[in-house]
Amino acid sequence: MKSFMVLIITALAVAETLALAPNLVKGSQVLGSVFDILQRKSAIDPNSPSSTMVTDVGGDVEFKNVSFKYPTRPDITIFDDLNLKISKGKSMAIVGQSGSGKSTVISLLLRFYDPTSGTILIDGLDIKTVNLKALRLRIGLVQQEPVLFSTTIYENIKYGNSNASEIEIINAAKAANAHGFISRMPEGFHTQVGEKGVQLSGGQKQRVAIARAILKDPSILLLDEATSALDTKSEMHVQEALNRLCKEGQQF
Incomplete structure (x- = not known):
């Protein structure tokens, strides 16, 4: 009788485990994608040893002949030789229809992306040469x-x-x-x-x-x-x- 009960309980435990198998597989797949993101090496090094540390930013911003295409949409040009200059202490509003590139200007200035060509300057310094963490602390x-x-x-x-x-x-x-x-x-x-x-x-x-x-x-x-x-x-x-x-x- 005891052996029979043990077999019944074991069978129920195995059945429950098998019922959870699809969830376990989904969980392992989700974890895999999470670890892929954590282990991914960014193309933009936030702590490049050759970058310039800045402790004070004046606020002069300039886009020089900036062209840009999103990596996932290389066939669509967002900017083509964009030139833009904002002096320290001034305010500027960029107006345009949805998809015209307003948010992209911000993304480029924060170096979420780097331009395809051209230069973005802050206080006369190419932001590619500035320590990324130090730059974002001032924005x-x-x-x-x-x-x-x-x-x-x-x-x-x-x-x-x-x-x-x-x-x-x-x-x-x-x-x-x-x-x-x-x-x-x-x-x-x-x-x-x-x-x-x-x-x-x-x-x-x-x-x-x-x-x-x-x-x-x-x-x-x-x-x-x-x-x-x-x-x-x-x-x-x-x-x-x-x-x-x-x-x-x-x-x-």
């Missing part, structure tokens, strides 16, 4: 859909400067016109924003992202249609925050 980016992490508002703002004090974080929230709605929340700055900031409205997420940018104190501020998806009231609050930030930064 702030506010996107149309801001990236928030599944943690507190406080931690999301602090991501702009991990060495910032609590007072600096609060001041950044005030400058971003975000302190009002944060203080009205039951847990204040320690409110959990949820996955991708699902607990906050579009305007609130944007103002948290702007507070993060303020805390970073960037020399160059890039705005990628930061208010295009908001309602009129939210856009007004976000625009007020951007106007404050642009008094000391640079709008692109």
